[in-house]
Amino acid sequence: MFRKLHEPEGAITVYVDGIAASAEPGESIAAVLLRAAPHWSRTTPVTQSKRAPYCMMGVCFECLAIVDGIASVQTCLTLVRDGMRIERQHGKRSLSA
Amino acid sequence: MQSDAIVIGAGTVGAAVAYGLARRGLSVLVLDGDDGDYRAARANFGLVWLQGKGMNMPAYQQLTRRSVDLWPEFDAELSALTGIDLQYEHDGGLAFCFGEDGFEQRRLHLQRLHNQLGSEDPDHEMLDRGTLEKLAPKVRFGADVSGASFGRRDGHANPLKLLAALHAGILRHGGVLRSHSAVDKIVPGTQGFTIEIQGGDRFSATRLVIAAGLGSATLAEQVGLHVPLRPQRGQVLVTERVDPLLPLPASGLRQTREGTLMIGATQEETGFNTTTTSEAAAHLGHKTVRLVPALAELTLVRHWAGLRVMTPDSYPVYVQSPTYPGAFVTLCHSGVTLASTHATVIPDAIIAGRLPSILDPFHHRRFDVPKAA
Numbered sequence: 001m002f003r004k005l006h007e008p009e010g011a012i013t014v015y016v017d018g019i020a021a022s023a024e025p026g027e028s029i030a031a032v033l034l035r036a037a038p039h040w041s042r043t044t045p046v047t048q049s050k051r052a053p054y055c056m057m058g059v060c061f062e063c064l065a066i067v068d069g070i071a072s073v074q075t076c077l078t079l080v081r082d083g084m085r086i087e088r089q090h091g092k093r094s095l096s097a
Numbered sequence: 098m099q100s101d102a103i104v105i106g107a108g109t110v111g112a113a114v115a116y117g118l119a120r121r122g123l124s125v126l127v128l129d130g131d132d133g134d135y136r137a138a139r140a141n142f143g144l145v146w147l148q149g150k151g152m153n154m155p156a157y158q159q160l161t162r163r164s165v166d167l168w169p170e171f172d173a174e175l176s177a178l179t180g181i182d183l184q185y186e187h188d189g190g191l192a193f194c195f196g197e198d199g200f201e202q203r204r205l206h207l208q209r210l211h212n213q214l215g216s217e218d219p220d221h222e223m224l225d226r227g228t229l230e231k232l233a234p235k236v237r238f239g240a241d242v243s244g245a246s247f248g249r250r251d252g253h254a255n256p257l258k259l260l261a262a263l264h265a266g267i268l269r270h271g272g273v274l275r276s277h278s279a280v281d282k283i284v285p286g287t288q289g290f291t292i293e294i295q296g297g298d299r300f301s302a303t304r305l306v307i308a309a310g311l312g313s314a315t316l317a318e319q320v321g322l323h324v325p326l327r328p329q330r331g332q333v334l335v336t337e338r339v340d341p342l343l344p345l346p347a348s349g350l351r352q353t354r355e356g357t358l359m360i361g362a363t364q365e366e367t368g369f370n371t372t373t374t375s376e377a378a379a380h381l382g383h384k385t386v387r388l389v390p391a392l393a394e395l396t397l398v399r400h401w402a403g404l405r406v407m408t409p410d411s412y413p414v415y416v417q418s419p420t421y422p423g424a425f426v427t428l429c430h431s432g433v434t435l436a437s438t439h440a441t442v443i444p445d446a447i448i449a450g451r452l453p454s455i456l457d458p459f460h461h462r463r464f465d466v467p468k469a470a
């Protein structure tokens with residue numbers, strides 16, 4: 001769906017559901033998710049419909065994902081780091097409470 | 098415009114009374130303010146609750162108890178009429194206890210309340226930690242949770258759905274609901290009341306109900322009733338949605354049908370001030386994590402403050418003006434719990450022109466008794 005317009009310098013690697021993806025230092029996780037097939041990044045808690053990052057500025061909460069084990073992270077507000085593990089989030093979070 | 102009854106205020110209290118009056122066949126006009134007003138109905142927690150309430154006021158325990166018992170029928174009728182699911186559940190409710198002292202204090206408090214009520218079977222039982230863990234198998238409680246009291250009459254509902262359903266119910270029964278119609282002036286006449294709203298429009302009715310929450314005091318003065326009222330701030334936190342975790346609502350923590358956890362509410366004497374504070378968020382968060390440590394992982398998505406409608410002893414006021422019969426004031430701080438009463442008992446009394454004797458203790462003259470120094 002989306003692709004980078006330039007070759008990033010000093011590309012790093014993050015993992016989306018275990019699959020390596022190339023990322024540029026300084027970009028948001030949401031940007032990586034938009035480039036990674038199947039392009040949706042979570043399902044909603046009540047109706048399980050598919051969602052992808054949308055507003056890219058922290059207001060719509062569509063971009064939630066599990067980042068390094070922490071669920072419901074707003075990925076448009078979080079920058080990539082080398083080796084980061086990102087998981088698509090399905091439905092409601094389950095608490096091991 | 099002439100109606101059988103005018104209700105001032107379309108919060109949970111006014112809307113329930115208006116719905117009940119329209120349901121009994123009266124032509125009802127409801128005059129409501131706007132979002133600039135203090136509106137408890139839009140800020141509350143959604144408990145339909147008995148346990149722990151009514152210390153030193155057995156009549157309030159009775160009223161609450163009866164109201165909770167009327168809720169299933171009230172819910173069934175209102176949701177069938179409007180097609181709105183109030184998400185009402187009544188499988189009981191919990192109040193968690195910390196430490197052995199906390200457990201003992203809770204036990205004594207509920208025992209005293211039970212003694213004040215009289216001889217009937219208690220509505221509650223104390224659950225030790227082991228029993229509580231069995232009841233809530235998905236929850237891992239914090240180390241100093243000693244147990245909980247279980248109230249078998251307790252429950253919860255979605256308060257915004259309740260409000261929407263009451264408004265829809267008023268319309269379905271032929272009532273009229275006007276927002277942005279803040280009442281300025283009440284003019285009592287020989288045939289009833291003429292009401293003037295901001296902007297000058299006038300309406301009249303033979304009966305008048307003042308249920309304008311914190312806006313009620315100045316209106317009540319105009320029918321000769323002096324009702325002392327104060328706001329009490331309550332702050333609530335809301336988390337993201339999670340899989341069903343809590344099997345029952347608890348005072349201070351409940352999980353909605355959609356999965357969010359509601360945490361609250363503070364009780365603060367801060368006047369007419371609806372700002373949220375980080376101190377309250379920290380306090381509520383700390384209390385909740387002490388209860389269930391894993392909740393620290395959750396993201397908070399909302400934080401709000403609302404003002405409770407408080408009388409000096411915190412109990413409701415139901416009164417008819419002696420100077421201008423036909424004018425009633427209905428005020429309380431548990432409008433969700435009492436909605437089933439407000440939709441039935443109170444409208445019946447207003448139609449009869451006389452409040453039943455079970456409501457005598459809720460006359461505001463109780464506040465006039467001079468206090469001993």
Ligand SMILES: Cc1cc2nc3c(=O)[nH]c(=O)nc-3n(C[C@H](O)[C@H](O)[C@H](O)COP(=O)(O)OP(=O)(O)OC[C@H]3O[C@@H](n4cnc5c(N)ncnc54)[C@H](O)[C@@H]3O)c2cc1C
Nearest residue numbers: 106108110130137138141142144280310312331432433434
């Ligand atoms: C934080 C919090 C938690 C709560 N939790 C619970 C709970 O768990 N269970 C429970 O049972 N109760 C709870 N409550 C209490 C419950 O919300 C209130 O009892 C109920 O909403 C009160 O409703 P009301 O209609 O009296 O007042 P409001 O909801 O304040 O409504 C008053 C209405 O009158 C209108 N108005 C004011 N002045 C005028 C005027 N001059 N002319 C026309 N209209 C006017 C306003 O616009 C408003 O719509 C809680 C309250 C708070 C604040």
Ligand code: FES
Nearest residue numbers: 054056061063076
């Ligand atoms: S994309 Fe809207 S909040 Fe992240």
